[in-house]
Amino acid sequence: MKPFIFNTTPSIRMGAGLLDELGDIAKSVCGDRVLVVTDPGMMATGIVKRAVACMEKAGVRATVFSEVQADPPEAVIHAAVAAAQGMSGVIGLGGGSSIDVAKLAALLATGTQSLSDVYGVGMAKGPRLPLIAVPTTAGTGSEVTPISIVTTGASEKMGVVSPMIIPDLALLDPELTRDLPAAVTAATGVDAMVHAIEAYASASPNNNPVSRALACEALRLMAPALERAVQVPHDMEARGDMLLGSLLAGQAFANSPVAAVHALAYPVGGHFKVPHGLSNALVLPHVIRFNAVTAPDAYARLGPIAFPELGGLETAQAAAGFADALAALSARCGLPSGLRAVGITADDVPLLARDAMNQTRLLVNNPRKVTEADARAIYTAAL
Template identity: 50%
Template sequence: MNSKLGPFNFDTAAGILVEWGGAQRLGTSLSEWFVQRKLLIVTDRFLHQSGLLDPAKASLQSAGFEITVFDDVVADPPEDVMTACTTMAKDAGSDIVMGFGGGSSMDVAKLAAVMISSDQALADMYGIGKVTGARVPLVQVPTTAGTGSEVTNITILTTGATTKMGIVARQLYADRVLLDAQLTIGLPPLQTAATGIDAMVHAIEAFTGRLRKNPLSDLLAKEALRLMAANLITACDDGQNRQAREAMLLGATLAGQAFSNSPVGAVHALAYPLGGHFHLPHGLTNALMLGPVLRHNMGVAGPLYAELTDVVLRASSASVEARATAFVEFMEDLMNCSGAPRRLRDCNVPEDSLPRLAEDAMLQTRLLMNNPVEVTQADALAMYRQEF
């Protein structure tokens, strides 16, 4: 890193509470933080019906909160889900919003908190800094250790059959975040692996970003990677392990803080078309494309990979080139051990779709511009073919 410290900006959620079992005391916590009492909870149907939300609801109701639950969130939420959520919230007079679940639920909650009190059209919000006005209070409670959405200022919505668009705005940062790793105990191994790898990709891409990498994002990315590299396989193999679950959840949040300030790059740019066309989980698509992108970036990002090797392997005595290579190999070995599918063909992605995927990846200009190395359409196609 350049020894001269240039100007940089760093933003994150206003407050974070880390507490095992904290969801069972949410009523007390929210009563201390906010005066509003008409609470909209944004979640998904499976999580709601599973009973995982019940202790939190009971605590909130005991504390005097009037609860409305929107549980129609789906993966890669489309615009009509966002509209339905906002309509329900307005009809109920909701004056505070809580996202409870994975990244999709928390993304919808962010925007609902804005749209409840705003007449701005959804179509006018897409892009960076386009949201106008304030929002109602926003609380986030993640139930997976991966997206980091609880501490980011980004909402991603599906806008067409295979396309997604992002809304990036300061208003989307939460007022409060609860990290209760007990909520992640029920995650099955494959979901644990996919979400954990997603978070590790956030850390790696934040650390190697071309445009807004800074000392604070670097520190967070390194610690996030250290925590997750040491605990991912344990969390997959022993889902009841409290220490591993707590480390993964904290690591995912730290990675979220890092990439919210130093954005992700080509791994995500190549992952999004896979999710759009084939509805594959976001963490899995990141895992599939990480190896090829790391190798593509090696010529420029190698010294940074070497630094990350020192975090996960303690191999600082080797040369920069050897350490950088060791990091790529370490990440690929970790993904192999996680049990996640490792080839596009294993995920029913047909070979004749690869040119279209490469074409669509080029539309992710917001992400590609932050990658340390230029990615052309031919490069993208070559990387898809590597993983086929």
């Protein structure tokens, strides 16, 4: 067995209704002056108010920063860092963007580094404030990853990748995902499945047996649960399976990094303001078909785990069937089936392909080399 590294969140707590224990948990991990990082949509749900009340009851003074945007720009990071000054800890409460902002607020509030210092892999050195992540979507897995994504300029995304920003504790309460709109449930769910798929097939030298095992279990849980969660929102078994699957997929790709699906999805989101999960869903089957030409084995193994009806097929058929089944699942969950549905035309393909080539951190992990011409062909197929 080749050497590998596996890092993850030191403490994970999961259970329905666990948010009501956040006060005591926050006090023990983050101290008595806590910044809660969230977004305006979460503020409207009542979940933030409930969390703050719970903390106040436990003697924790909670300040709320609610300016997070999807695909957060640098200005939001700077504002969150300013709000974290003088705090004893930070809690990210919301979707992946809120947790990503919380990670950087906890890191940069100590004043030892600036945002420009920490872009890239291994550049964040710390120290940081204590950090808790409370996800309210089953999608990004950010509660267990060493990654935070920031929008720089008008559309380009850059990553901060370092074990230093892995949260100290992840609190998973399936009840917090119960009232997600169907479209958000579907898009974030496919995003989580992409994490598992890309982690399993990753060409990263750190692709490892732990990540592959987690990826398989994540897909086994999520493939049947996603459609149920979309169609029956209060199916708490489905919600729990999706939330746990998302976490497992997050652990997988945190250590065996994602590749071309994400590389091609980022320009779609950056230029056309398409939510990240939906961007992934739109290009996923087409990237798998491209990769399967030279590297079908991983997809052939994953196919029957997610979709048992693919069992018994030979390798090429199973890999092709996996791509088709994923596309069909997205369609049944109500997601658009092509890039044209989100306003992208053939004229936009060259721009998207050029920008995708900038995602070298991701493309290096793809099991098949992607040229700019390949990216154009994948986008064209996805129209």
